[in-house]
Amino acid sequence: MRWIATLVTTLMSLSLCGQTQPSPVSQNHFPITAQLIAQALQARGMQVTDQQVSLLANVVATEPRPALDILAVEPLSDSRLEKHPQARTIVKLACHVAATCLPFYATVIGLSESIGNETSSFMAARSAESTMLIPKPAVTMRAGAHATLVMDDARSHIQIAVISLENGSAGRTIHVASPDHKQVYLAEVVNANLLKRSY
Numbered sequence: 001m002r003w004i005a006t007l008v009t010t011l012m013s014l015s016l017c018g019q020t021q022p023s024p025v026s027q028n029h030f031p032i033t034a035q036l037i038a039q040a041l042q043a044r045g046m047q048v049t050d051q052q053v054s055l056l057a058n059v060v061a062t063e064p065r066p067a068l069d070i071l072a073v074e075p076l077s078d079s080r081l082e083k084h085p086q087a088r089t090i091v092k093l094a095c096h097v098a099a100t101c102l103p104f105y106a107t108v109i110g111l112s113e114s115i116g117n118e119t120s121s122f123m124a125a126r127s128a129e130s131t132m133l134i135p136k137p138a139v140t141m142r143a144g145a146h147a148t149l150v151m152d153d154a155r156s157h158i159q160i161a162v163i164s165l166e167n168g169s170a171g172r173t174i175h176v177a178s179p180d181h182k183q184v185y186l187a188e189v190v191n192a193n194l195l196k197r198s199y
Contacts, residue, residue, distance in 0.1 A: 028062065029060035029061065029062065030060060030061050030062075030063060030064045030065075031058065031059070031060055031061075032055070032059040032060065032061055032066070032068075032101065032104070033050070034050040034051075034053035034054065034055065034106070035050040035053075036065060036066075036068065037050075037053045037055070037068065037091070037093065037106050038050040038052070038053050040067075040068040040069075040070060040093065041053075041070065041091070041108070044070055046111065048108055048111060052108050052109045052110055052111070053106055053107075053108055054106065054107050054109075055104070055105075055106050056104070056105045056106065056107065057104065059101060059102075059104045060101065061095055061100050061101040062099070062100050062101070063100055066095040066096065066097065066100045066101060067095065067096035067097070068093050068094070068095060068096065069093065069094050069095070069096050070091060070092070070093055071092040071093060071094055071103065072091070072092040073089060073090075073091050073092075073111075074089065074090055075087065075088075075089055075090075076088040076089060076090045076107060087109075087110060087111070088107050088108065088109055088111075089107065089108045089111040090105055090106075090107050090108075091105065091106050091107070091108060092104075092105055093105070093106060137169035137170075137172070138169055139167045139168070139169055140168060140169050140170045140189050140191060140192055141164050141167065141168045141174070141189050141191075141192055141193075141195070142164065142167055143164055143165060143166050143167050144163065144164060145163070145164045145192065145193075146161065146162075146163055146193075147161075147162055147163075147164060147176065147192075147193045147194060147195055148160070148161060148162070148193060148194055148195070149161075149162045149176060149185060149187050149195045149196070149197065150194065150195070150196045150197075151196070151197055151198065152196070152198060153198060160178065161178075161179055162176040162177060162178060162179070162185065162187075162195065163176060163177055163178075163179060163181075164176050164195075165177055165184070168189040169189065170189050170190065170191065171188065171189065172188070172189055173186050173187065173188050173189075174186070174187065174189060174195075176195060185197060
């Protein structure tokens with residue numbers, strides 16, 4: 001009897017010790033909630049409540065309320081989830097600061113196709129905007145233009161007449177040919193009538 005009582009007392013004390021010491025994982029990681037995901041979607045113009053959002057797995061971050069980026073929004077076919085008759089959408093998200101959490105997926109019930117299309121259009125528009133911001137170099141020499149090719153080295157200087165075989169901006173290397181098209185050269189465009197290369 002005394003041995004059993006000692007064993008029970010020991011087990012109880014171990015159990016209490018385990019309860020008083022918090023897990024280091026809970027101290028350093030914070031769960032990403034459906035509410036946080038819904039807020040990220042709302043910020044992108046989607047009318048979503050946290051009741052419509054479900055996570056495919058438990059996701060944690062290194063800070064309590066990280067900023068989330070939406071990476072992709074795609075409709076989920078009903079055949080994969082027959083028990084859910086409502087339209088479902090799968091959303092790929094990631095923390096804005098990459099080290100805060102790993103990329104993850106969530107599903108949203110009842111997110112209309114038009115919203116998904118708006119999101120796709122938004123992403124396409126942003127891509128087009130970024131492309132438009134990059135200035136396209138002006139064409140300095142047109143294909144078919146007659147020009148002079150200057151070839152230099154330490155001992156000689158040669159000039160020959162050539163015809164441009166492609167459009168090119170200043171500083172770009174293009175193909176040019178001799179007037180009889182028997183010789184083809186790669187040369188750098190200087191201006192509308194002049195190219196240079198070494199030999």
